[in-house]
Amino acid sequence: MCAVILALAGCAGTGNDSLRSETEETVSTKVVEGKTTKDQVREMFGSPAKTEFTDGGLEIWRYEFAKMHGDAVNYIPVVNLFGSSASGKKKELVVMFDQKNIVKRYSMSVSDVSQKTGVFNQ
Numbered sequence: 001m002c003a004v005i006l007a008l009a010g011c012a013g014t015g016n017d018s019l020r021s022e023t024e025e026t027v028s029t030k031v032v033e034g035k036t037t038k039d040q041v042r043e044m045f046g047s048p049a050k051t052e053f054t055d056g057g058l059e060i061w062r063y064e065f066a067k068m069h070g071d072a073v074n075y076i077p078v079v080n081l082f083g084s085s086a087s088g089k090k091k092e093l094v095v096m097f098d099q100k101n102i103v104k105r106y107s108m109s110v111s112d113v114s115q116k117t118g119v120f121n122q
Helices: 002-009 022-032 038-045
Strands: 011-016 050-053 059-070 087-097 101-115
Touching: 011 050, 022 101, 038 059
Parallel strands: none
Antiparallel strands: 011 059, 050 059, 059 087, 087 101
16 A cells, blocks of 8 residues: 555655654754764664765765655656656765764755756756
């Protein structure tokens, strides 16, 4: 039943599902700079989608989640043959750890995103 509703609604979530219900406020209650450990972050959000290192050797983990839904133009007969359009929200959590594997800094952001194809991609 859920799959049918999802297909009809044209919604899709991609990325780290643990961010689906998170907001900047909820993350700030879970991740505390100078206190939260790397193991605790992994327990809360799983493995990161991307790992980077600063010039100074600090480790940075990146998590992303996007929830997109098809725009109304996709459901107009003939018009939808020329392209498609989707919009939604993207969440990104970036966590930097110090040399002791403690959170040094973090950032959680939620932004509007859109994706267009065909003639709508202009």
